[in-house]
Amino acid sequence: MAQIIDGKAVSASVKAEVAEETEKLKEEKGLNVGLAVVIVGNDPASRVYVNNKKKACEAVGFQSFEYALDENTTQEQLLDLVNKLNSDTSVNGILVQLPLPKHIDEKAVINAISPAKDVDAFHPENVGRIMIGEYSFLPCTPAGVMRLIESTGVDITGKQCVVIGRSNIVGKPQAMLLLQKNGTVTICHSKTKNLKEICLGADILVVAIGRAKFVTGDMIKEGAVVIDVGMDRDENGKLCGDVDFESAEKKAGYITPVPGGVGPMTIAMLMKNTLTAAKQQAGIE
Numbered sequence: 001m002a003q004i005i006d007g008k009a010v011s012a013s014v015k016a017e018v019a020e021e022t023e024k025l026k027e028e029k030g031l032n033v034g035l036a037v038v039i040v041g042n043d044p045a046s047r048v049y050v051n052n053k054k055k056a057c058e059a060v061g062f063q064s065f066e067y068a069l070d071e072n073t074t075q076e077q078l079l080d081l082v083n084k085l086n087s088d089t090s091v092n093g094i095l096v097q098l099p100l101p102k103h104i105d106e107k108a109v110i111n112a113i114s115p116a117k118d119v120d121a122f123h124p125e126n127v128g129r130i131m132i133g134e135y136s137f138l139p140c141t142p143a144g145v146m147r148l149i150e151s152t153g154v155d156i157t158g159k160q161c162v163v164i165g166r167s168n169i170v171g172k173p174q175a176m177l178l179l180q181k182n183g184t185v186t187i188c189h190s191k192t193k194n195l196k197e198i199c200l201g202a203d204i205l206v207v208a209i210g211r212a213k214f215v216t217g218d219m220i221k222e223g224a225v226v227i228d229v230g231m232d233r234d235e236n237g238k239l240c241g242d243v244d245f246e247s248a249e250k251k252a253g254y255i256t257p258v259p260g261g262v263g264p265m266t267i268a269m270l271m272k273n274t275l276t277a278a279k280q281q282a283g284i285e
């Protein structure tokens with residue numbers, strides 16, 4: 001039976017580290033840390049995420065600036081706001097919540113965010129930095145996954161690491177981070193043949209494909225570390241992950257639950273990136 005990796009506990013310890021350092025920055029250097037979050041339109045899921053980000057900012061002692069824009073906001077108006085935030089010194093990090101309404105070109109908006117304030121690490125400059133291992137920010141979800149793996153005490157060096165999913169936000173950067181920690185990395189996706197065999201060879205399996213309970217216990221190597229990035233609904237509408245937890249926990253050595261695994265880590269890493277951005281902008285790091 002697997003040991004459960006407690007994402008809430010690991011996330012709380014990251015946030016506590018950030019809160020402590022934020023307090024020190026205020027006391028010793030008179031610096032405040034600020035995050036601007038921009039949301040366009042009324043997507044209910046996005047609204048929940050943005051509220052959670054705001055709460056996390058308050059909990060670690062950041063200022064949060066929320067810009068809730070109308071669904072009909074034009075691309076030009078949004079780009080104007082991004083430019084204004086780029087030059088606002090009280091804003092250290094900028095996050096534009098995705099997805100954006102269809103009439104707005106997401107790439108144009110991401111490209112407009114100053115790379116120094118791009119706490120999502122979505123800007124091509126930051127993506128490129130990850131490839132060469134010279135980064136300031138890591139994308140929040142893959143960075144959170146790395147912290148969860150670290151929390152198990154399992155050393156990644158030389159391990160067979162399998163990532164299922166090849167998105168720009170999770171799968172691809174995740175593979176790079178595992179590679180940087182000396183893992184032997186395989187990336188699988190919807191066209192992969194022999195997926196089960198490949199998964200059965202994985203010492204560390206990260207699943208980010210967005211299909212409910214896709215990975216089952218018979219695909220998991222005895223004792224593997226299984227990290228579930230999925231956030232899906234099962235046939236009864238209940239929240240679940242990309243991994244069938246019930247069968248998987250019988251085979252895995254360590255496993256993340258959904259909810260309470262990767263989810264809480266994403267926001268904690270966003271707080272950490274914002275703190276890093278503030279320190280760099282102040283010439284401290």
Ligand code: GUN
Nearest residue numbers: 095096097098099120140
């Ligand atoms: N929408 C869903 N996840 C994310 C995220 O991590 N960052 C942004 N900007 N939008 C999202």
